[in-house]
Amino acid sequence: MSGVLHVLLHMAAFEGAATSERLAAVMGTNPVVVRRLMAGLRDLGLVGSVKGHGGGWKLACDLDRVTLRDVYVALGSPGILAMGHRREEPTCLVEQAVNAALGTAFEDVERLLLERFSDVTLGTLSADFRARLTSSDLCGQERQPDVA
Amino acid sequence: MSGVLHVLLHMAAFEGAATSERLAAVMGTNPVVVRRLMAGLRDLGLVGSVKGHGGGWKLACDLDRVTLRDVYVALGSPGILAMGHRREEPTCLVEQAVNAALGTAFEDVERLLLERFSDVTLGTLSADFRARLTSSDLCGQERQPDVA
């Protein structure tokens, strides 16, 4: 999730298409790893890919219309919580009691997180990034090489 | 977490000390795995162990005074969420923006979960289990062998 947002925002900062190699350099990882990630995002309609000379990855969505929730759901609504039930439908009555108690708490938590995610768009994050960029400039710090 | 609660409630249902072997049978796992788990709980004061003949594990806490939150904190407040920050203190401004947005959401979620956990004691769960047990009896279903 964090990685996905990172890539998307970097792409937003780029002009034109970004190659896997370039994104890999930004993310501090390998071009193939980037392709694996981006292939999933492409299937979800968030980005598009162009092969050949001058090709690469481009955003295929409106930053202001995509919320973090959309991204999360697009990712297949992966389990939010690090903990889960030991068994999903246990015959053990103890387990059932535990699952019932934890289950309601987990649902509440999931609902809250989705709610928070719905409030933030990629555009919001991008704006926040740009704000940090100018603020960084004002402080006289050198600009990050990966956002040029 | 789920496993810990499971063990503790089963111990509450037992009379006297429970051996690792017995608990392992209940949990469908290995005695050594149980010991590894229980050793942690013992260091936290939740259970006690007695070696030798007739020994085993016994609860060392009052079920009604221990909340799920206590258990969770005793477990070292492990990360609740399956997702985290790509990097904790990134120099990359994009990453900072992402972390800021996700961070506040994560904090809210963590706060809510702890709140929910504070509302439930082990005694609550144990009572729920007993209710399910009698309800199960009324339905004429056979009693679980692992809670006898």
Added chain:
DNA sequence: TCTCATGCAACTGGTTGTGTTGCATGAGAT
């Protein structure tokens, strides 16, 4: 002293995520 049970260390096996290499494919530039 015999038995039972924890305590502990070491090894195994499966899973997962990451990185890496190699090659095929498609699209533009020359």
Added chain:
DNA sequence: ATCTCATGCAACACAACCAGTTGCATGAGA
């Protein structure tokens, strides 16, 4: 046409992690 660049895809290497397993030492009671 062909050369170059970039994605697409498969396969393998690698470390981390967890669960399971084995073996033996230790302590406590019968």
